[in-house]
Amino acid sequence: MKIIIINGPNLNLLGVREKSVYGDQSFEEYFEGLKSKHPEVDFEYYQSNIEGELINKLHEVGFSYDGIILNAGAYTHTSVAISDAVAGIKTPVVEVHISNIHAREEYRHLSLITANCAGMITGFGLKGYEMGLFYLQDK
Template identity: 45%
Template sequence: MKSILVLNGPNLNLLGKRQPEIYGHATLDDVADLCRAAAGDVTIRMEQSNHEGQLIDWIHEARTAHAGIVINAGAYTHTSVAIFDALNAFDGPVIEVHISNVHKRESFRHHSYISPRADGVIVGFGINGYAAAVRQICDLINAS
C-alpha cells in the first residue's frame, strides 16, 4: 500500500484566488502537481472538501487504502475534535501542513487539534510545505 492521502479542508478550493497576499497565487491543482512530483513512485490521492464529515469519511477510508496522510484541515484545524479523533484511528504517519505561518496570525489560529496526532507539522513555507510533507511520509513508509 504505497499511497498517500493529501487532504485539504474548507476554502482551499479557492487557493490562488482567496487572499493571495497570505496564501499566494498557486492553485490546488498546482499543489497536486507538486505532491505528485515529490512522491516519486508513491501514489497521491488529493481531496478537498468544505465539509467536516466528508474529511472524516476520507480519513476512515484511509485506514485500509493509504500508508500516510498529509492534511491541511484549514479552519477545522482550530475547531475539530472529530477530525482529531478520526486521525487517531489511523495507524500510519500524519503530517499537518499550513501554507501560512499560523503563529504570526490571529491568536485563535495558534491552537491546533491536529498537532497532537501529527508526526510532524509544517507551517509557513507556502505550498512547498506539501512537498516536504509528502517526501517525509515517503521516507517513513519506504523505511518500514
C-alpha cells in the same frame, strides 16, 4: 507508496483568495507539478469544505494508505472530531499549513489535531506539502 493529500475548507479557493497569504497558484496546478516531480508516488487528492466528509475520507484511507498529508484549514482550530479521526487511524498523518499559523490571529495558534499527527509543517507555503512527503518517504 500511496499518499493522499486531504485539504479542508476554503482550500479549493487557492490562487483566488487572499493571495498575499496563500499565493496565486491553484492547488490543482501545484498538485500536477508535485505528481510530475515524484512519479514514484501514487498520489491522490481530496478536498472538502464539510467536516464530516473529511472525517469519512480519513476513515476510508486511514488503514490502507502509506501516508496522509492533511491541511484541515480552519477545522484545525475547532474540530475535536477530526482530531479523534486522526487518532483512530493507523496511517501516519502529517499536518500542513500554508501560512504560519503562529504568526496569525491568536485563535489560529492552537491546533487540536497536532497531538495525533506525526508532526506539523507550517508557514512554508505550498512547499510544506512536499516537505510532508519527504517525511513520509523517509519513514
